[in-house]
Amino acid sequence: MQNSPLMSLRRKRTSEDGEIIFYRKGHSIEKLAVIVSRNLRKRFGRIQALRGVTFSVSKGSATALLGPNGAGKTTTLKILLGLLKPDSGEVEVFGMDPWRKGDKIRGIVGVLHEKPVYPQWASVRQLIRYAARLRGLGEMDEERAIKLSGLERYAGARISSLSRGYLQRLGIALAILGDPELLLLDEPTANLDPAARMEILNLISVLKEELDVTVLISSHIIPELEMVCDSAIFINEGLVLDQGSLDELARKHNSRAVVVIRTRNPRKLASDLIGRDYVKSVEVSSESVKVEVMPGELPTLESEISRLGGKYGIERVESAAGRLQDLYWKVIGVAR
Amino acid sequence: MLGDLRKFAFRAKLHMEFILARHISLYAVVAFLAALLNAYIVIPSILDQIVTASMSGPPFGPVRPPTPFMGISLTLAHLIFSLVSVSIAASMAGELASTSLFHLSQPLRRSEYSVSWLLAIVWLPSLLMALSLFVPISAFDPRLVLRVSFQPIYLRLVEDILTFSMFCWAALTRRRGVVAFIGIFFILLLPYLSLVILGLISYVFLGGRNPPSLLLTVYEIIFPSTTSTLFLGSVGQLSLDPMRASVGTLIISVFAQLSYVLYFIRKFEVK
Structure with missing residues (x-):
């Protein structure tokens, strides 16, 4: 740019x-x-x-x-x-x-x-x-x-x-x-x-x-x-x-964050991630891996993904059930 | 300080140009037609006066009193430019209700915004009115300008400046209908309705004697031009000379305009 x-x-x-x-x-x-x-x-x-x-x-x-x-x-x-x-x-x-x-x-x-x-x-x-x-x-x-x-x-x-x-x-x-x-x-x-x-x-x-x-x-x-x-x-x-x-906020409200990682090797990536202590759950499909991380650990996953990008042919990372969405319901929902 | 003033003038001018851009050609046509009408009425009248005067003395001699046609011409110009002022004030009311959010989200101060509308509602129609009277006469022959008596024009302008200042306040209601109603009320009804009320006070409570001089003075100050037109030939009955009354009119106009700008700066919110 x-x-x-x-x-x-x-x-x-x-x-x-x-x-x-x-x-x-x-x-x-x-x-x-x-x-x-x-x-x-x-x-x-x-x-x-x-x-x-x-x-x-x-x-x-x-x-x-x-x-x-x-x-x-x-x-x-x-x-x-x-x-x-x-x-x-x-x-x-x-x-x-x-x-x-x-x-x-x-x-x-x-x-x-x-x-x-x-x-x-x-x-x-x-x-x-x-x-x-x-x-x-x-x-x-x-x-x-x-x-x-x-x-x-x-x-x-x-x-x-x-x-x-x-x-x-x-x-x-x-x-x-x-x-x-x-x-x-x-x-x-x-x-x-x-x-x-x-x-x-x-x-x-x-x-x-x-x-x-x-x-x-x-x-x-x-x-x-x-x-x-x-x-x-x-x-x-x-x-x-x-x-x-x-x-x-994610840490404070114990908010969940789920990301979908589009990759050419979903199974290999999933088996690599499942052993990490900040990863809560992993779901594998034909082209992607859905990862839920512990509250406040999304930045750790993000840096890990950028490191592993070349190794597993990661094409795209999308937010599935975003932290913000979850936070919104936790903060505003409780208040209401 | 000077830089601030320059910036103020630049932004106020820019906003005024923008708000007038939509109807500027219409206002130009109206001013041109008013000038033609004035030329048609006033110039033959002055020439007639010169011819009559030349029978008894040299042409372009001392200034004569105003011709009756000047009064007609002034009244027409007053009506035309009052309508122009009301229409601009109605535009302001419409803008305050809608697009003021856009304008005041720009680096434009509330003072610059309100002053540009003040100039457009009060001073532009007044200036156009004066020009529509003098430009055709001076275009025909500049020497003829000296044949026109300035007092009725001055009194008309002073009265209209006060009336137009009221339209600025009316625009703050953010309702075009209110502006139109107040416009018609101030131009066509109030000057005459007040006289009727004064007459009734005099007849009902004072047994036909003149109304209290205070009420008459207030009337003269608010309507110096109407007073001098209606009481023409019987100025002696008035409690104040119209020219002296006009000083009060000017003071009230300045107060009305300043208070409008101050209100806008301190209180006006874009909801």
């Missing part, structure tokens, strides 16, 4: 053009945190949307924001962008208060809302150009966003003529415009066909891994989140129930 267009166009932020100072309080969890929220509360009339939300998101992580409908995910994202004012509590994004310094935060944060509404009369290019100019970006950035989101053929089309899937792509194009340091994505793959979903998920992975973009994704499609996320925040009825890296 040396020649990735993302890499070549990446802006280096220096102290002269506003180096981002990350939040530091000496507290381990808050060190290098991009987002810090403490005891955040928000009420809409009679509904208490947030009842003391506390969490942090560390730099370079991809965090899943998980919870049922009405849990407070969208309200939290809107507060992080400075679109809503919290009733009480503290929130800092890149060390800034979103309500007071919202424009600065939105200049370095890309966002995709759950149900975005765009001016119907405008064309795709008009809208992207407007957003780019507000960020002080040029035509090259516009073109890159259009290209990466797969909107080249529809750049001149009116927004009113776009299907829901292409509207979602437009949202992605607007979110990745410029070089966001942080992506806030609310249901990013909603309304997309399977191929487009994979494209978007790959794009998120590229942004995260190659450009060190911090990602906070709210979604109901847990297997997809598992593909890109390395940590999670579980929220329900306006309260954060738990948060941390997937490994930490």
Whole structure:
């Protein structure tokens, strides 16, 4: 990926053009945190949307924001962008208060809302150009966003003529415009066909891994989140129930993880793995091996697989019953 | 500080261009038609005045009082650009209810966003109204501009700036219907309905005497142009000279606009 267009166009932020100072309080969890929220509360009339939300998101992580409908995910994202004012509590994004310094935060944060509404009369290019100019970006950035989101053929089309899937792509194009340091994505793959979903998920992975973009994704499609996320925040009825890296959470909640390894030598691989003490069970079929590992031991299996890849002709590794799915039911299910 | 101000102006201009882009050609046509209409009414009237004056003195002599046609022209321009202002305010209400989530998710401050709408709702129609009156006359002959009395135009503009400022507040309800209702109420009903109420107060409670001067002063301050038009020839009955009343109108306009921007900055949330 040396020649990735993302890499070549990446802006280096220096102290002269506003180096981002990350939040530091000496507290381990808050060190290098991009987002810090403490005891955040928000009420809409009679509904208490947030009842003391506390969490942090560390730099370079991809965090899943998980919870049922009405849990407070969208309200939290809107507060992080400075679109809503919290009733009480503290929130800092890149060390800034979103309500007071919202424009600065939105200049370095890309966002995709759950149900975005765009001016119907405008064309795709008009809208992207407007957003780019507000960020002080040029035509090259516009073109890159259009290209990466797969909107080249529809750049001149009116927004009113776009299907829901292409509207979602437009949202992605607007979110990745410029070089966001942080992506806030609310249901990013909603309304997309399977191929487009994979494209978007790959794009998120590229942004995260190659450009060190911090990602906070709210979604109901847990297997997809598992593909890109390395940590999670579980929220329900306006309260954060738990948060941390997937490994930490898996250990803490005794969560099961099952992976399917596609290989040319399933029997040999199975007999090799069955003797490991971190492997709970192994199931062999004609082309694959299904392995369940002890809670929190998935990284050990992953490193083992990469070591054994050549030896057993491993073609692909898929998550079967993901940790995240299991964790979701353990954390949210218990709370409910 | 200067850089911040420049950034503020750039973003507010960008947003204003974007929100007006959809209807800018319509507004241009409306302004052009209003200018033609004004030219058709005012220019012959001024020329007629010059011819009449030349019978008794040199042409392009001292400035004459406004012709009655100026009043018709002003009223037409007021109605046309009030409708323009209401339609822009209705667009704002629609945007606040829908696409404001997109706009305010961009690096755009709430102050920049609200000021750009303020400029579009209040100052653009007022500017177009003034231009539609002066441009055709000065295009015909710049010297004719001096024949026009500025006071009625100034009073009309001041009154409309206050009325249009109210439309900004109406837009904050996020309902187009409310904006349309308030627009019609402020343009067509309130100036005359208030007079009827003042008359009733005078007739029912004061036995036909003039209404309390405080009420009359408030009316004059809110509607300096309507007052000077309706009380033309009997300005002596007024408790304030319309030009002095207009100072109060300007102060209230500034307060209405500042409070709208401050409310937006401190309280407006995108739900």
